[in-house]
Amino acid sequence: MRLFALIRKELLLLLRDWHALFLLFAMPAVFILVMSLVLQNAYAVHQGASVRYYLADADASPASTALVERLAASREFTRLPSTAPTSALEALVRGDRAQFLVLIPQGFGRAMTDAHPLPLKLLSGPGVEPSVYQLFLAELRGDLAKLYLQQSLAVLAGRIPGMDAGALDLDAADKLLTTESLYQVSGRNEVPSSVQQNVPAWLLFAMFFVAIPLSTTWVQERQQGTYARLRSMALTAPSLLTGKLLPYVGINLLQVAMMLAVGVYLVPLLGGDRLTLGVSWAALCLMAAAVSFASVSYALLIANLVATGEQATIFTGAANLLMAAVGGIMVPRFLMPPLMQTLSDYSPMAWGLDGFLDVFLRQGGAAMAAPQALKLCLFGLACLTAAALRIRLGKGR
């Protein structure tokens, strides 16, 4: 009866606080919507056409023209048309209006197979990420290699009677490689979209932000004297904590359902990639429940550590950003240095992310996600125990 009253009170208070409802439901929905649409063209690897470059061909030879055509055939990169002088193009790239500038010097084609070739020059803008730089460089090197081979064969054909350099298919090497993604949609292998790869991380990030409204509510109750009154009514620490935990886990799960619905239904309507929910509802529910339990328990501990609402907001925001950075939300864990990867092993957000990736990307079942869910539950229990001890010692008042 007590627990029911506590839960009912919490829900009534929330239903009558439009500001809190907006923060709890509209913000995460908008967040996931924006992140899904923003991540649509991540790195231009799959969707293409977002990495732009200028090209100035001072040679205009058959060889340079062939290179320009090869680059233009690439789906990943877009050449911006311009007849401006080189210095003006450099200024544009320096200002990140385009990512790259390719300068082909005069005599480039003629000297290609000489002992002293005239190299082309690749200039990159200050905002170019290393991965994008490597991608463009690989494309350019591949095209140059084919062109060099073609030019070398033409020279050889001039020296070897009967050799037909034109009979050689330079793109035949591409046929020596096939690719296949292990990610499946409706039984078919497909390369997962950036949305599929990134949304689980941001979903997890948003779930941990439940700590802000929860901890500020607790602080308010303390400042109003309501908390002291409840404690003077023989209400035990476990009852107080459970009375907050259950309604907020419910709210957190509703948030998850809403964010997933946005990814599945709303994002495609706005032209984005549709989020697919994996193959196991059980795994999805298990992970959502485990993350909710961990994030709400963590929020309850924060609520008992801080003294004011301002502290709760600032501490939660900063702690969440740090956990997200260490947990691989912002930078994939495999890109981190070894020490940070080890540190990441102990981050609850990393456990949550691994579990969500098991569900959304690796298409595992509940058994696959269970170890991460277990770690999250143990983390939640540790937070609850610490919060209960603070209450019992009278320090969370």
Added chain:
Amino acid sequence: MIQIEGLSFSYPGAGHAAIRELSLRVRPGSLFGLLGPNGSGKTTLISILTGLLTQAAGELRVDGRSMPAEAHAVQRFSALVPQEYAFYPRLSVMENLRFFAAVLAVPERESRTRLEEALGVTGLESSAAVRAEHLSGGLKRRLNLAIGLLNRPRLLFLDEPTVGMDPQSRRFILDTIKRINLAGTTVLYTSHYMEEVESLCDEIGVLDEGRLLARGTLAELLGGKAGRRLTVNLSSPPTAEQRRALAALPGHTLTGQELGLGECSEREFTRVVDLLAAAGLGVSRVKYGYGNLEELFLHLTGRQLRD
């Protein structure tokens, strides 16, 4: 009802103790007023008595039960009315009462009676459906008190329950408290308002810097030995001869026409009156003892600001 022996308490990190070697007894059925300036330790003492603070040293028993070991048992028959509006502003009066009744584990069959009783005693019947945030200050104080009555407490802690109220609302609350006390509930009441304590409480304790400076009934406190200070205002300035006659009064002070004589017994008082008459000194005003609680309070706690 309450027995305290050598109670001390310090907040972690605080430079001084909030309660120091405090001993006090509050008898069952009394309405005990605890007076003290800001920061004197009143709220801390109530927090210890209600089991909210548990790290105090010393002996503390409430209705024979040892605190804090038996705090939960004490909490079942006692109630705290904090100085803040300790309820939920977004819930209505009735929703607040229902919620706290459920937390107090009031049996379902009794719940309705208790709610009506609390509403009736505090005169909140017509505001039952109003959200607490829309109540006036006086009604909020009444709701705060009503919640404290839900478990029909035998011991009621009221921490400055009339702060910020208009005279009518204050009178209503004071009358209500008196009625609750007359019905058998022991009340421990803290306040800054001396006239409230004078009119309401049958026993009074003065607390400052965590120490109990005085304790007793109003009559005991105002008329006790410590309170027998005699001051006489002469009707005209004394002549040189009259001044010589006053020399027979040991330790006296003369400031203008005001003659201060310090602590005097009743016999000494008579002697002073006789001497003044013999010297031909007229008297315009005589002050013997403390006129009211505020004078005693200021004498005991000093006049310096505390906040």
